[in-house]
Amino acid sequence: MATFTDGQHTIYHGDALSILTSEQIPDATVDLVFADPPYNIGKHFNDRRDKWPSEEAYYTWVSCWLDLCVRKLKPTGSLYVMCATQCFASFDLLLRQRLTVLSRIVWHYDSSGVQAKRHFGSLWEPIFHCVKDPKHYTFNADDILVEAKTGAQRKLIDYRKPVPTQYNTKKVPGNAWYFPRVRYRMPEYEQHPAQKPISLLERIIAASSNPKDIVLDPFAGTFTAARTAANLNRRSASIEIDEEYVKIGIRRLELAAEYKGKRLHQPLKSYEAGYSSESKNLTLFE
Numbered sequence: 001m002a003t004f005t006d007g008q009h010t011i012y013h014g015d016a017l018s019i020l021t022s023e024q025i026p027d028a029t030v031d032l033v034f035a036d037p038p039y040n041i042g043k044h045f046n047d048r049r050d051k052w053p054s055e056e057a058y059y060t061w062v063s064c065w066l067d068l069c070v071r072k073l074k075p076t077g078s079l080y081v082m083c084a085t086q087c088f089a090s091f092d093l094l095l096r097q098r099l100t101v102l103s104r105i106v107w108h109y110d111s112s113g114v115q116a117k118r119h120f121g122s123l124w125e126p127i128f129h130c131v132k133d134p135k136h137y138t139f140n141a142d143d144i145l146v147e148a149k150t151g152a153q154r155k156l157i158d159y160r161k162p163v164p165t166q167y168n169t170k171k172v173p174g175n176a177w178y179f180p181r182v183r184y185r186m187p188e189y190e191q192h193p194a195q196k197p198i199s200l201l202e203r204i205i206a207a208s209s210n211p212k213d214i215v216l217d218p219f220a221g222t223f224t225a226a227r228t229a230a231n232l233n234r235r236s237a238s239i240e241i242d243e244e245y246v247k248i249g250i251r252r253l254e255l256a257a258e259y260k261g262k263r264l265h266q267p268l269k270s271y272e273a274g275y276s277s278e279s280k281n282l283t284l285f286e
Ligand SMILES: C[S@@+](CC[C@H](N)C(=O)[O-])C[C@H]1O[C@@H](n2cnc3c(N)ncnc32)[C@H](O)[C@@H]1O
Pocket: 014, 015, 016, 017, 036, 037, 038, 039, 045, 048, 192, 194, 195, 196, 197, 218, 219, 220, 221, 222, 223, 224, 225, 239, 240, 241, 242, 245
């Protein structure tokens, strides 16, 4: 197990359960957990397949890291968890046994690719927003306001008020969020099958943490949560088991220019000068 840090952002290369039990991240010190675990749907994260021998085995594993994440949270802390749509109900139960669920958010997106032909293809993922103490938690409503769409061309006036008043033009987002998925041509794109967009993490981190707070991501992948935390002047602790993804994290968080003596850089896109099909699979090294 290796760690990489600049004092503000730390990457733990290893298994989330071992690192969370090792107490390298002390209990009750984290302000916000964002957990986007393997969904148990058979995706390949490099040479690891995201499939447990049974549903029971998967939920036993989920319960273990959830307990550890709850232990890491401060009494005022918040936890967001993502899961597969088919796991929605079970995650709801597991979370309600440990925390207060404030919102069940639907992250929806569009897909240009071929969708299912014999059922309704899945175009959304669940996100649970939970807190330890429903009376004391961070929620920076003013930092995440969105346009309040009325459908009208001009500003609407509420004539039912004693003094006619213009309707609010801004509101806190509801629990159905639209953010496009990360596409190949987007500058933030990395080679990972489950990368989440920075725009999604911006809303979560801006709402549920304050500058200098600590954001913990136990399944970091491409380190979107940590990168966004850095952009918003938060600190971060991230865990990732796969070395290739850890290299992405070191580069995205600018913790080092090299890894094991080789320069880290973002792979060229197929339409960029210098790209060749031989270099297609060389993800990070020259
Ligand atoms: C759904 S992806 C996370 C994607 C991430 N949110 C992003 O935006 O890129 C889950 C990640 O968990 C990692 N992972 C799987 N099992 C793990 C474990 N036991 N400990 C730590 N990381 C693990 C996988 O390698 C994968 O990168």
